[in-house]
Amino acid sequence: MRAVLVANPKGGAGKTTLATNLSGYFANQGKVTTLCDLDRQQSALRWMAFRDPALAALSGYYAGNQIVLNLPKEADWVVVDAPAGLQGYKLTDYIRAVDKVVVPLVPSVFDMAATEDFLNSIRSEIRGQRTKVGIVAMRVDPRTKAAGMLEEFLKHFDIPIVAYLRNTQNYVNVAAAGATVFDPPRAKHRREVAQWEPLVDWLEK
Ligand SMILES: Nc1ncnc2c1ncn2[C@@H]1O[C@H](COP(=O)(O)OP(=O)(O)O)[C@@H](O)[C@H]1O
Ligand SMILES: [Mg+2]
Numbered sequence: 001m002r003a004v005l006v007a008n009p010k011g012g013a014g015k016t017t018l019a020t021n022l023s024g025y026f027a028n029q030g031k032v033t034t035l036c037d038l039d040r041q042q043s044a045l046r047w048m049a050f051r052d053p054a055l056a057a058l059s060g061y062y063a064g065n066q067i068v069l070n071l072p073k074e075a076d077w078v079v080v081d082a083p084a085g086l087q088g089y090k091l092t093d094y095i096r097a098v099d100k101v102v103v104p105l106v107p108s109v110f111d112m113a114a115t116e117d118f119l120n121s122i123r124s125e126i127r128g129q130r131t132k133v134g135i136v137a138m139r140v141d142p143r144t145k146a147a148g149m150l151e152e153f154l155k156h157f158d159i160p161i162v163a164y165l166r167n168t169q170n171y172v173n174v175a176a177a178g179a180t181v182f183d184p185p186r187a188k189h190r191r192e193v194a195q196w197e198p199l200v201d202w203l204e205k
Contacts, residue, residue: 001073003098004203007082010114014104014138016043017171019081024180025200027056031076035060039083050178069097087121095125100203101133107140107150119157134162134202141166163199168192
């Protein structure tokens, strides 16, 4: 079993979008995939309830009420969708339970400011541990000024940007059907699938 935590203290950063699509990616690769929802709002589980049973199978459960995070060992991949405001002992516990931490980050001054303390905490938590952390630049074109601003900001933390995902309604539309950009008709989302490649390579490494 391998596990990835998707976390950012700010609401609307793209955690559930990343977590659901990542689950869809692994499921479509034929992996036994479980989505662990830690958010009281349970957006990821609600999304899953809309999923067509003909699509690649996914299982999911709510674990926001567990004192210590227990992940299902029988899964190939567990994708953990964190709630907003995650910090302190829970953050420490969750980081210890996973192999990778992915932080979606929108390049706006508000989002970057809200994430600064979180990135500092993560960096000290993973020191001397096997867990790796990477940023997903969310809703951004890599050639823009916004992307440059994000890269400049991240220099202080020594955390790599592992993917850039553009701003597109495709994510909103597939989510409404309990689907992901990796579910058929996949050709419709060729651009999205290509943008995820460096992220999934980094995760599987
Ligand atoms: N790359 C994107 N392009 C367009 N809309 C996006 C993108 N990523 C996220 N969104 C939208 O932004 C909103 C917040 O995303 P969500 O994944 O729910 O964030 P979080 O779980 O961090 O609160 C959702 O409506 C989602 O559909
Ligand atoms: Mg969410």
